[in-house]
Amino acid sequence: MLLAAAFAAVAVRLAWIGDDAYITLRCVENWVGGRGLRWNVDDRVQTFTHPLWMLLLALGRSLSGEVFYTAIALGLACATTAVAWLLRVTRSPAALGLVGFAVLTAHAFGDYATSGLETSLTYLLLVAFAAVATAPPQPRGWFLTALCAALAATNRMDLALLCAPGALAGMRGLPWRRRLVHGLLGALPFVAWLLFAAIYYGSPLPVTAHAKAFGLGVPAGELAAQGLRYLWQACTTDPVLPTTIASGFALGVRDRRLRWLAAGMPLYLAYVVRVGGDFMQGRFLLPPFVLALWCLARAERPLRGWRLEAVLAVALLAGALAAPPHWLRAPAADPIQYTPEQIAAAHGIVDERRNYYGTQGLLSPLRHGTLEFGAMNRFPIVWPEERTTRWLAVGGATGAFGYGAGTLGHLVDPLLCDPLLARLPAHRPAEWRIGHVLRRIPEGYLESLAAGENRILHPGLRRYYDALRTATTAPIWAGERWRTLLALWAGAYDDDLRAFVAEHYRTPPRVEVAPADAMRPIARGTYWFDEPAAILVHDGGVAVRFGAPVAAASLRLSIAGLYAFRLTFRRAGLDLDHASVVPTGHALEMQRLQPVEVVVPAAATGFDELWLDVVAHEASHLGVTRPAFGGLQLPQ
Numbered sequence: 008m009l010l011a012a013a014f015a016a017v018a019v020r021l022a023w024i025g026d027d028a029y030i031t032l033r034c035v036e037n038w039v040g041g042r043g044l045r046w047n048v049d050d051r052v053q054t055f056t057h058p059l060w061m062l063l064l065a066l067g068r069s070l071s072g073e074v075f076y077t078a079i080a081l082g083l084a085c086a087t088t089a090v091a092w093l094l095r096v097t098r099s100p101a102a103l104g105l106v107g108f109a110v111l112t113a114h115a116f117g118d119y120a121t122s123g124l125e126t127s128l129t130y131l132l133l134v135a136f137a138a139v140a141t142a143p144p145q146p147r148g149w150f151l152t153a154l155c156a157a158l159a160a161t162n163r164m165d166l167a168l169l170c171a172p173g174a175l176a177g178m179r180g181l182p183w184r185r186r187l188v189h190g191l192l193g194a195l196p197f198v199a200w201l202l203f204a205a206i207y208y209g210s211p212l213p214v215t216a217h218a219k220a221f222g223l224g225v226p227a228g229e230l231a232a233q234g235l236r237y238l239w240q241a242c243t244t245d246p247v248l249p250t251t252i253a254s255g256f257a258l259g260v261r262d263r264r265l266r267w268l269a270a271g272m273p274l275y276l277a278y279v280v281r282v283g284g285d286f287m288q289g290r291f292l293l294p295p296f297v298l299a300l301w302c303l304a305r306a307e308r309p310l311r312g313w314r315l316e317a318v319l320a321v322a323l324l325a326g327a328l329a330a331p332p333h334w335l336r337a338p339a340a341d342p343i344q345y346t347p348e349q350i351a352a353a354h355g356i357v358d359e360r361r362n363y364y365g366t367q368g369l370l371s372p373l374r375h376g377t378l379e380f381g382a383m384n385r386f387p388i389v390w391p392e393e394r395t396t397r398w399l400a401v402g403g404a405t406g407a408f409g410y411g412a413g414t415l416g417h418l419v420d421p422l423l424c425d426p427l428l429a430r431l432p433a434h435r436p437a438e439w440r441i442g443h444v445l446r447r448i449p450e451g452y453l454e455s456l457a458a459g460e461n462r463i464l465h466p467g468l469r470r471y472y473d474a475l476r477t478a479t480t481a482p483i484w485a486g487e488r489w490r491t492l493l494a495l496w497a498g499a500y501d502d503d504l505r506a507f508v509a510e511h512y513r514t515p516p517r518v519e520v521a522p523a524d525a526m527r528p529i530a531r532g533t534y535w536f537d538e539p540a541a542i543l544v545h546d547g548g549v550a551v552r553f554g555a556p557v558a559a560a561s562l563r564l565s566i567a568g569l570y571a572f573r574l575t576f577r578r579a580g581l582d583l584d585h586a587s588v589v590p591t592g593h594a595l596e597m598q599r600l601q602p603v604e605v606v607v608p609a610a611a612t613g614f615d616e617l618w619l620d621v622v623a624h625e626a627s628h629l630g631v632t633r634p635a636f637g638g639l640q641l642p643q
Contacts, residue, residue: 010107011091017111018086018120020334022079022369023360025287026406028123029378030424031055032074033410035065036380044207046409046424047417049397049456050479053213054424057125058200059132059162064123075377079369082127086120089130089297096138097304101316105323106304112327114245115289116296117334118360121369125162126290130297132159133166137301140173141264149186152177153193160197164212167197169275169294176267209478209492217429218422218444220282224432225439230283233441236354237284237291238276244358245289246326248296252276254319255299258306265302272298286442287359333361338370355440367407381413399457399536401448401633417456421446426479427472428452432508449507450518450545453633457536464518465511467503474500515547517618522639525551529565529638532599541567541600541635548620551639556613559641565600566590568621568634575618576611584608600635 030046034055038044046054055061067077090110097103110116119126136155142148156174160167178186191198201211223230242249252272259269272295285291303319333341342365345357365373394415402408405420412418421428422443433439434447451463455472463469474491481488494500520542527540535541542549556578566572572588586605590597607614621634 008091008094010094010103010111011087013107014090014110014117014120015083015087017117017332017334018083020338020370021117021360022083022121023118023364023371024075024078024121024123024367025359026363026367028078029406029410031057031061031064032068032078032123033380033412035061035068035074036410037414038065039068040414042414048414049417050426050476051208051483052424052426052479053204053208053210054215056213056215057128057163058204059158059196060125060128063128073377074380078123079121082121082123085127085131089127089134092131092134092138093300093304096301098306101320102304102306105316105319106300108320108323108327109247109251109300109303112323112332113247113251113289113296114330114333114358115241115248115293117332118358119290119293122360124290126293128162129159129166129294132162133169133294133297134301136170136173137268137298140170140177140268141301141305144180147189149177149181150189150193153190154196155193157194157197161200164216165275165278166294168278169271169298172270172274173268207483209488209495214426214429215423218424219442222430222432223444224436225283225444226436227281231280233283233354234280237279237356237441240353240356241289241292244330246329247323248289248292250322250326251303252292252295252299254322255302256295259299259302262302262306265306268298269302271295283441284356286355286357286440288356290359338364338368339372341365341368342371342373350440355443378407378411380410381415382411398534399453401453419448419453419456421448426475430475430504431512434513447512447515447546448633449511450516450547453536453543458539464516465507468507468511471500471503471507515545517547517550518545519550519552522551522553525637525639526641527637529600531565531602534599535567535633535635538600538635538637540637542637544568544572544619544621544634544636548618549636551617551619553615553617556615557641558613559607560612561604561606561642562617563602563604563638563640563642564636565602565638566634566636567598567600569597570621570623570634572634572636573620573622574605575620576607576614577616577618578611578614580616583611583614600637602638 031054034044034046037046037048042048043051045051063081064074064078067081068074071077093106093110094103097106120130121127132155136152136159139148139151139155152174156167156170159170178190205211238249256269256272259265259272275295276292279291341361343358343361345362350357364371368374397415397417399417399419400412401419401421405418405422405424409416409418419425419428422445423429428446428448431446433444435445439445449463449465449468451469452472454462461469461473461476463472474495477488477491478495481491524540525542529540530538535543566588569590571590574586574588576583576585586608588603588605619636
């Protein structure tokens with residue numbers, strides 16, 4: 008069909024891979040490489056939210072040997088098939104024109120026909136669900152409806168809410184035994200995944216559910232307000248999208264065959280508002296958009312003649328003129344880099360495709376090849392050089408960065424993917440961006456990952472982490488692991504986690520370090536995770552108490568990290584004076600432990616206590632390691 012071919016051409020013009028897609032692709036590479044279906048090879052953590060799409064990507068990767076073009080091709084195939092199906096079932100030329108115009112001009116629909124995320128498969132699954140849910144009654148109708156709904160939920164769990172009214176309506180008039188048996192058989196894909204995840208990962212839900220939904224620490228009213236902003240921004244930046252949803256819903260509720268299908272749209276939109284929407288412009292509105300397209304294609308017109316079609320056509324045309332389709336621009340004009348001020352002004356909601364199109368767009372003139380798994384040379388400013396052993400990095404942009412880190416890099420993501428941090432609430436509840444809620448790293452957590460033993464400072468969190476580590480690293484069928492899992496599921500360690508949040512999380516303690524530990528020799532030029540004598544400086548700072556006045560006129564120490572160090576000299580519990588150490592040199596050099604000398608201010612002579620704190624530096628945003636020090640010397 009001509010319109011389907013036109014959509015395929017538009018999708019190729021817009022084709023790209025998003026940064027978040029590489030979170031899943033890192034898991035795929037580890038699985039295909041025989042290291043398990045995991046993000047970091049050290050532990051079993053489900054970081055992807057779309058199991059069915061992940062399985063399709065893994066199959067494609069196994070057959071093709073690469074991921075960039077494979078992910079784009081799979082997205083194009085799913086999206087184009089869905090569009091062709093929608094166009095084929097339209098009841099009239101007017102409906103054909105409306106549906107075709109909507110899919111070609113709605114920004115988000117074309118943007119997420121690719122992207123490497125599950126959205127394109129969602130298009131296809133929802134069209135299949137709509138087809139079976141609104142088909143004339145047949146013996147296997149309820150089973151097929153339940154199966155399509157289960158597949159959609161396996162692709163993304165929140166789609167169950169969108170499909171629920173239409174699926175439940177399929178049970179009407181059936182004997183209870185058939186309802187139960189056919190419903191359970193249809194739900195098998197979803198149930199099978201939940202069972203696998205509970206056994207393999209120790210949780211039926213992905214870690215991102217903990218990060219975004221459970222114990223987020225952001226007031227419900229603020230999330231709802233953000234969700235309403237998300238809907239409003241779609242109205243102003245992509246008006247064809249909400250116009251189509253509203254039109255499809257209005258037609259659907261007036262059609263007896265489509266009523267229950269349409270009922271899922273406001274239910275799902277209420278959920279979107281409740282969770283605060285998303286940071287990707289328009290993406291969360293695409294599932295109801297697909298069902299609205301089905302309603303436009305299949306509804307019996309409640310008004311006679313051409314009047315309704317004309318009104319809808321004018322509304323869609325006005326929306327397209329107010330916000331012209333992205334494919335009208337040349338690929339070279341597509342990329343945009345948002346500044347922090349622009350992101351804040353947009354309440355954290357951005358055009359994610361344009362943000363990454365420069366380096367990840369299929370037709371972008373700025374893209375130079377594809378990102379290879381473990382290709383650390385793509386980020387030479389922050390990554391360890393020529394590593395052949397495990398290393399640690401801390402950072403929130405973990406998509407392409409994590410994919411490039413390969414198997415040796417263990418990434419600690421304070422936003423989404425870390426099994427411990429994702430279970431903590433927002434560090435600053437008044438300062439958050441939707442989808443990017445920052446957590447504070449507890450004292451001793453990074454040291455625990457580096458040493459392979461539990462060094463967390465807070466006793467309650469130490470017990471909680473012991474249990475969590477057993478669940479994610481112990482052999483799957485080990486008895487100890489299952490005893491621990493049952494205790495975790497029963498909430499036996501929840502009080503320990505709450506105690507840490509109440510006592511240390513937002514009022515970080517100053518960590519006391521014995522002089523002997525601070526003065527242990529440090530190997531120059533090493534990273535903190537390679538140096539057992541290195542001491543990390545956390546948010547609360549470090550205190551070294553000498554027990555007697557120190558008469559040194561200067562002191563030497565080794566420091567690492569893209570932060571400035573503030574040294575406070577104290578005596579008898581009072582501040583005497585301060586000194587600062589600002590890192591210099593190349594960003595990669597600053598992340599290695601390097602010796603510095605600090606002159607002790609005259610007013611601080613005879614200090615008996617030294618405090619070390621860190622403050623942000625102009626290059627701090629490049630850091631994937633933490634500020635550390637050691638090798639303290641007090642020359643006389």
